[in-house]
Amino acid sequence: MSADNNVIVYLIPTVLDEQGLNALPAYITDAVKACRVFFVENEKTARRFLKRIWKEMVIDDYEWHEIHKAEEAGRSVFLEALKKNKTIGIISEAGCPGIADPGQLLVEAAQSAGAQVKPLVGPNSIILALMASGMNGQHFRFVGYLPIEQPARIKAIKSLEQEAMTRRCTQIFIETPYRNNQMLDTLIKTCNPITRLCVAASLTSPEEYIKTRSISEWKKEKPDLHKKPAIFLIG
Numbered sequence: 001m002s003a004d005n006n007v008i009v010y011l012i013p014t015v016l017d018e019q020g021l022n023a024l025p026a027y028i029t030d031a032v033k034a035c036r037v038f039f040v041e042n043e044k045t046a047r048r049f050l051k052r053i054w055k056e057m058v059i060d061d062y063e064w065h066e067i068h069k070a071e072e073a074g075r076s077v078f079l080e081a082l083k084k085n086k087t088i089g090i091i092s093e094a095g096c097p098g099i100a101d102p103g104q105l106l107v108e109a110a111q112s113a114g115a116q117v118k119p120l121v122g123p124n125s126i127i128l129a130l131m132a133s134g135m136n137g138q139h140f141r142f143v144g145y146l147p148i149e150q151p152a153r154i155k156a157i158k159s160l161e162q163e164a165m166t167r168r169c170t171q172i173f174i175e176t177p178y179r180n181n182q183m184l185d186t187l188i189k190t191c192n193p194i195t196r197l198c199v200a201a202s203l204t205s206p207e208e209y210i211k212t213r214s215i216s217e218w219k220k221e222k223p224d225l226h227k228k229p230a231i232f233l234i235g
Helices: 027-034 043-053 071-083 104-113 125-133 150-167 177-190
Strands: 008-012 037-040 063-066 088-091 116-119 140-145 170-174 196-201 209-214 230-234
Touching: 008 027, 008 104, 027 043, 037 043, 037 071, 043 063, 043 088, 063 071, 071 088, 071 104, 088 104, 104 116, 125 170, 125 196, 125 209, 125 230, 150 170, 150 177, 150 230, 177 196, 177 230
Parallel strands: 008 088, 008 116, 037 063, 037 088, 140 170
Antiparallel strands: 170 230, 196 209, 196 230
């Protein structure tokens, strides 16, 4: 199925923290006003977010579909909206759709259908953490989540550390917020004392925390990261 190449799919970034609305450029509201259909990770929070940036929005005037309800069924609904030349907005829970967040499958469908895909500028924790880390921004790799089982996790950390040292490649990864403290403990116990580790937590919030230290220095200062959204970087 081919879409009219004037059909637009907007990738709409959201705040990383409830108090981070000032991190969003004004033109995002213009894109929201142009949309007729929204594909979102969570309908309730997406509606609340859009009402905060556009108070006059009449929520019931728009179509709403949740991305994860049924991926193949959702893709069919998405393609049908493209076929009807409806301007679409894709919104994930925090940050940018398709970047460590849902949305990629719909964007792939939009590209295959020949629609215009317009990514909008907004906060992304991966990029913000890398910018503030002081580590190599020319050669970096985001590896997502590391294994949960401890032996596999230790093996993965050692592999990332080795690549960071030999190739000067910054390694970026994340963890489920309630396991952040365990991740930090494992990094401190596993990595070489001279390896640099950046911890970036609660980005764009009043409690924002970004520090790059050697592993030996982290042993003297361990922040409490429990249930805080965090990014870890080795370099």
